[in-house]
Amino acid sequence: MLVSLLISTYNWKEALSLCLYSAFAQTVKPAEILIADDGSREDTRQLIDEMRAKTDIPIVHVWHEDKGFRKTIILNKTLLKASYPYIIQIDGDIILEKHFIADHLELAEKGYFVCGSRVLLGRNSTSRLLKGMERYPAFFNHNLGFILNAFRFRPLRKYLATRYAKDSMWRIRGCNMAYWKDDIMKVNGYNEDLEMWGQEDVEVSYRLVHSGIQKKQLKMGGVEFHLYHKFASRANLPYHEQVLHKVIEEQIAWCENGIIKDKR
Template identity: 50%
Template sequence: MKRGIKTSLIISTYNWPEALNLCLLSVTRQSVLPDEVIIADDGSTFETAELIDKIRLSFPVPLIHVWQEDEGFQLAKIRNKAIAHARHEYIIQIDGDLVLHKHFIKDHIELSKPGTFITGSRVLMNKSLSEELLSTRVTNASVFSSGVKNHFNILRIKFLRDYFADRYKQKDMLYLRGCNMAFWRDDIIKVNGYNEEFKGWGKEDNEIAVRLINSGIKKRAIKFGGIVFHIYHSENCRAQSHENETRLANAIKHKITYCQRGISQYYNLRTGISI
């Protein structure tokens, strides 16, 4: 186990406190805890704030709530604000509709490596199993659980995790899951964080990965480890997906490394202090 790495776990959420509650419960059951948890809240109503205030009283690490007005789907913007508040060197990023395997944080730390970022995958659960976990507050499923899809992603095998880290989908620049991702804070600051021109669902995570790769940061994949279970829900609206695809294609074509509307709006690059 690598020692000395301090981690900030960023959890994005929007108006689903039941799922966030289960997600946070799975954080408390980690074999290795993050050093802080930051909720990146894209405009949820008061129920989410009340939940966080309640959980914070007994949460094992600092629990920070970063909120913005609900002005439509603005995931890039709220992630930038959360990253600007992060106090630690290594950021692990997930969505609030995930339940974490007990070794999730440990796996990410063990695969961390200077000059790289990590993308993982997820285990899909059907509606029935998702509702069962939400009602029982169970934070683990297995390959034998009824209602689990893509069983391959549920296996945790350390030597295969390490073997595939620099081999799985290595040449596929667009292979990425923003709901399961980790990077060094300094690397994200260098490319100016997420591009806030991305609004509506989709591709903001692929685009930041492209800029990281263009700036010389190597992508690693976490398979057979870093396991997360995705709680079933209907798909997000993809009304602006065409515009986002165009922005992504532009970053690839022109080898862009830096976005103009990024984290510098909330983070002083000279002093390293959140604005």
């Protein structure tokens, strides 16, 4: 199955470089790479041009002007560029284990979207990777709270897919999720009212469920490593949570301020 790998980024070309190299090294390669760029400087565009020369995978760079944290907007713009029916979404500060896409595709099924886990790397491990001192995160350097997320085991992966955290959306991470393009369009994509950081991935997941799409949890596979960085501002989080609670209580599926701006 042909896959669009959707990567969001903002002004961290060194991390994006590691992310792209890990995408190039996949046992099952994406049919295209979409980069949703929330207003990065010119050096990110230059890096992407350099990386294009190192792969035969088409790389589509979608950029808009930097007017603050507007991830939902750039994600929606980039989703419209996706050429393939299945989209795997990550962030540009992620390093993928080489079976990441293959593991996701094991769980790909009509009527479902998929949520994965991550391994949070520490400051020192991240520094070594960015300096080229390590090519891959050393296993025993992982935080003990995340070490189980670094394991792959197919029988458990299949067993847990529809059983682990079956009724919970709070484990969802936009840096490791997958969905059918038709499904994300059916709920009108991401809610662009959610500016700044927080809950945009959980909110869209609830709307997918309310539209009739079920959730699978990718455990014991789909391994990814999240480079250390400072937290983004959470100044708008109370409003985001207010929007989320309304979506949950009223079982809302369609957001008005999404990909399509005209009301249905």
